[in-house]
Amino acid sequence: MHTKTLAELSLGLHKKTYSSVELTQFFLNRIDQHQALNSYITVTPELALAQAKAADQRLADGTADLLTGIPIAQKDIFCTQGVMTTCGSKMLANFNAPYNATVVDKFNLAGAVMLGKLNMDEFAMGSSNETSYFGAVKNPWNINSVPGGSSGGSAAAVSARLAVCATGTDTGGSIRQPAALCGITGLKPTYGRVSRYGMIAYASSLDQGGPMTRSAEDAAIMLQTMAGFDEKDSTSVDVPVPDYRAGLNKSLVGLKIGLPKEFFGEGLDENVAATLAAAIAEYRKLGAEVIDISMPNLKLAIPAYYVIAPAECSANLSRFDGVRYGYRCESPVDLTDLYTRSRGEGFGKEVKRRILMGTYALSTGYYDAYYLKAQKIRRLISEDFKAALATVDVIMGPVTPSTAFGIGEKMDDPIAMYLSDIYTIAINLAGLPAMSIPAGFVANMPVGLQLIGDYFAEVRLLNIAHQYQQVTDWHNFIPTGFE
Amino acid sequence: MSLTADDVNKIAHLARLGIDKQDVAAYANDLSGMLDLMTRMSEVNTDDVEPMAHPMDQAQRLRTDIVTELNHREAFQAIAPQVEAGLYLVPKVIE
Structure with missing residues (x-):
């Protein structure tokens, strides 16, 4: 079954x-x-x-x-x-x-x-x-x-x-x-x-x-x-x-298929690229027309995302305070200790990393340089997609730069892990x-x-x-x- | 741009987030790496670009100001770490 x-x-x-x-x-x-x-x-x-x-x-x-x-x-x-x-x-x-x-x-x-x-x-x-x-x-x-x-x-x-x-x-x-x-x-x-x-x-x-x-x-x-x-x-x-x-x-x-050149450049595994080429050839057989396109701001998607997502996460996750639900630390000495230790003991490393990043990006003096800038980049990326989708019916490309990596391989290098999202993130920014x-x-x-x-x-x-x-x-x- | 251990401690305090002493240097290093990644954003001039907060530029929807929810205090407090007489308990704030 x-x-x-x-x-x-x-x-x-x-x-x-x-x-x-x-x-x-x-x-x-x-x-x-x-x-x-x-x-x-x-x-x-x-x-x-x-x-x-x-x-x-x-x-x-x-x-x-x-x-x-x-x-x-x-x-x-x-x-x-x-x-x-x-x-x-x-x-x-x-x-x-x-x-x-x-x-x-x-x-x-x-x-x-x-x-x-x-x-x-x-x-x-x-x-x-x-x-x-x-x-x-x-x-x-x-x-x-x-x-x-x-x-x-x-x-x-x-x-x-x-x-x-x-x-x-x-x-x-x-x-x-x-x-x-x-x-x-x-x-x-x-x-x-x-x-x-x-x-x-x-x-x-x-x-x-x-x-x-x-x-x-x-x-x-x-x-x-x-x-x-x-x-x-x-x-x-x-x-x-x-x-x-x-x-x-x-x-x-x-059907008009757009292939952004930015999706098929450096960083994409050549065997993955060959597999995708075969898939696109299949679409040609089904009667589709393939058009080369360019979306110049795609390369900015990762930096913009890693400002916007952590900023929103730092705000959203502030609700976990050990008071109303969820984990609470043992024997807090005062309210600040209750918040700090409940959150410190309840969250794992990656979550903490993003809360810290987001808190920093939203803090006084850095808001314009990071958060506002990232929101402006977000608009540019979205406009790249709008322009492309005015000329083609669908955009195709890879989902990941390579096939699945090994367990433990990227855990010590958060930046390398973030870069593996290069082909998917821009789509969320555009919605x-x-x-x-x-x-x-x-x-x-x-x-x-x-x-x-x-x-x-x-x-x-x-x-x-x-x-x-x-x-x-x-x-x-x-x-x-x-x- | 690189952050120091002091910077990390200051940010952690703003977020009321406890971090282990032995991890501070690693966070400083990771956050500095993230900030390096973000410097790429300055390659593009965005002076005349309107910031985008919602993918469809939709404004926050408003609703009529009427009561729509019933009181669920008991259900909500049943999952709280510590309550008494319908109140959430925290360490003493005022001596």
Whole structure:
């Protein structure tokens, strides 16, 4: 059953080929067998089986949705009432959220089954899933390699078929990069498309939740449930939600693909470049036209991001003070000691590094030089994209400079880790939707192709991804040991 | 640009963030590295560029000023480290 896609399993459930309880138990057994990956922080078998039973009832009485009875898993950044929400941090290791994230409520309403909560970099800060308080996640394609981050548990679980699909969040590439490194399909929607309510904030002007799945069709089904205006999220955008599967089968004849020269220059592994060239050749066969473009300000994305994201993080994470919820230090002598030690003991190194950076960038005398300057650069990058997307339908490029790196390889060099986000960060600054789809392998490790579209062009992106997946089967490969 | 151990301690104090003494030098080094990365931003003239705070330049949405939430004090305090009689407890602030 684990070799089937969400779309196929949904059909099986509706035809009563198997029940949701059977399907759920099957996935719970797989999770149990493959604990070594460390992809889950919390597994919720009792809740899952109760939800599966309720789903079978809905399937029997004809009120089922496409997601009813499908075993999914949530990144542990989405608040779940009654189930621990840790955000990968000691700070929230015992946090039982008093409410559900809107995304969680929507999946519950659709009748999806939650298998558990997935491992992630602490507070979504990291590109390797090594900053998690609950330990590193292993890449199913090579257990000595990282799965990427911050949604590393989500990518590893979907890749190893320990969940049919999963949620992720993407602030600087945290859906797309792990999707690429684990060989799955990941979609970061337009900023504001998916509610951030109950999704623990890292950098509020960049954070966006989205689906992580086997195929583009599955991503369309998941996004249908996740997307939509939410009054509880003040940055939610009030734009109607289209039918995401309606455009999947549209022909790509005449599609204009832009290839920014800045994406294919120095720093990109030559084998990855060759794999991407083959993928783009496939698009040519489908009738697409390829146009060389240039976005000169892309090179400034990393510096601008590492000002803006830490600045917003330092503000957002000031709520963790040891008073109202989360970790509190032992025997504080006074209030300052309570704040300082609770935060000092509750946060890990990468989170501290970013809080320090953000606090500095926002402090008196430095605000204009760093934060304001970065916001101006952000506009220039966004205008580069606008100009490019006025001439082409989609921008394509790499997701990562190389395939997955080794566990421990970059942990002592934060700057090297930051530079590995070079192809994904600019998209968050602009707020555009983008996908990573499996495009082949280099030395048995997956390579992702990035598709970047215009604001709210998710239907088009899913169509472009789906057409490629009709003529290739990279998305169907299963890592050895998980067949 | 490089930061000293003193700078790091000052920033940590502003953030009310405890950091281990033996880690201060490493943070100073990492933050200096990040600041070096950021100097690249000065390569571009941005004098006439409007800062961008929201990807779609959307303004903060306003809503009618009416009560929409019920009182959840008990649920919220059930997860607090220390409460008594409906109040959050912290070390004594005023002697």
